[in-house]
Amino acid sequence: MQQRLDSMIGYTIHASDGELGKVQDFYFDDASWIIRYMVVETGNWLSGRKVLISLAAFGKPDVAAGLFSVNLTCEQVKNSPDIDTQKPVFRQHELKLHEYYQWPLYWNGGKGGILGATPYPVLKAADPKDSLEEPEKKDDPQLRSTRHMANYHIHATDGEIGYVEDFIFDEANWTLSYLIVDTSSWFIGKMVLVPRAWIKSIVWIEARVHIDRVREAVKKCLVYDPLNTEYPHNESA
Numbered sequence: 459m460q461q462r463l464d465s466m467i468g469y470t471i472h473a474s475d476g477e478l479g480k481v482q483d484f485y486f487d488d489a490s491w492i493i494r495y496m497v498v499e500t501g502n503w504l505s506g507r508k509v510l511i512s513l514a515a516f517g518k519p520d521v522a523a524g525l526f527s528v529n530l531t532c533e534q535v536k537n538s539p540d541i542d543t544q545k546p547v548f549r550q551h552e553l554k555l556h557e558y559y560q561w562p563l564y565w566n567g568g569k570g571g572i573l574g575a576t577p578y579p580v581l582k583a584a585d586p587k588d589s590l591e592e593p594e595k596k597d598d599p600q601l602r603s604t605r606h607m608a609n610y611h612i613h614a615t616d617g618e619i620g621y622v623e624d625f626i627f628d629e630a631n632w633t634l635s636y637l638i639v640d641t642s643s644w645f646i647g648k649m650v651l652v653p654r655a656w657i658k659s660i661v662w663i664e665a666r667v668h669i670d671r672v673r674e675a676v677k678k679c680l681v682y683d684p685l686n687t688e689y690p691h692n693e694s695a
Contacts, residue, residue: 459687460635463493463604464624466519469526471498471511476532482508485547485601486634487565491654493632494564494601496526497543500535508543509535513632514561534559547601565600602662604634610665612639612652614673619644622667626651626689636689637667638682650679651689 463484471478483497495510517527539554541547549565556563610622620641625634636651656669669676680689 459629460626460689461521461629461687462624462638462684463627463634464608465521466526467605469519469524471496472525472527473530473532473535477503478509478511478528478530478532478535479504481526482605483543484604485510486604487600488602488660489600491634492564493604493627493634495547497603498535503532504536507540509538510541510543510547510555511535512555512559512561513564515559516632519629530559549600552601610660610667612637612676613666613668614671614676615669616672619673619676620650623649639676639679641676644673645677648677649682650676651682652676652679 466481467483469481471481479498479500481496482499484493485495485497486493492513494513496516498509498511500507500509511528511530515528515530517529519526539551539558541551541555552565553563555561604625608622608624611618612620612622620639620643622637623640624638626636626638627634635654637654637657639650639652641648641650652669656671658668658670660667
């Protein structure tokens with residue numbers, strides 16, 4: 459099933475021994491476009507602290523009830539490394555979390571890139587001996603906030619055509635498969651689904667997404683239907 463990601467903001471998070479808080483945001487890695495963490499607002503029980511919960515701990519969301527179970531305890535979360543989610547999350551921060559929770563190190567197994575579909579990566583168990591020897595620079599954040607990316611402007615090869623409203627994700631592997639693009643300033647009343655595979659580049663500092671299609675191609679994209687949960691998997695269409 460595929461659904462709109464923003465629909466899960468505000469879901470109640472249930473640990474094995476109680477309520478953790480509410481979903482506030484999601485982080486995806488900008489190589490594979492797979493959701494890696496949710497940001498949970500813990501509320502009064504933990505002084506409003508925001509914590510990162512890895513994909514490795516996700517249960518199946520209950521859409522009807524607005525609930526999301528995770529295979530953690532409240533005590534584990536209380537004692538977890540404190541990471542400031544208002545700032546970029548770097549690989550060093552992730553390593554602290556994965557060592558503490560003994561989560562798999564996803565960055566040692568996955569392949570893929572921005573221009574094509576990425577299979578769900580084979581994960582490696584966390585090992586205290588693992589280091590930060592990665593091909594990426596240590597000061598280059600790999601994780602991006604889905605809420606932060608909302609309102610990024612979409613640029614076709616022949617001009618601007620809209621802005622990012624939200625994402626469609628595949629519940630089977632937590633991959634972002636489409637951008638929901640609001641084109642209402644260009645042709646009235648339409649939100650369309652732009653396949654992720656069309657993305658040529660993203661200028662993060664300028665909040666711009668460039669696609670390798672003309673405006674007319676965007677106009678012909680599937681129209682977003684909030685009642686639809688099944689979309690084609692051929693993202694290059």
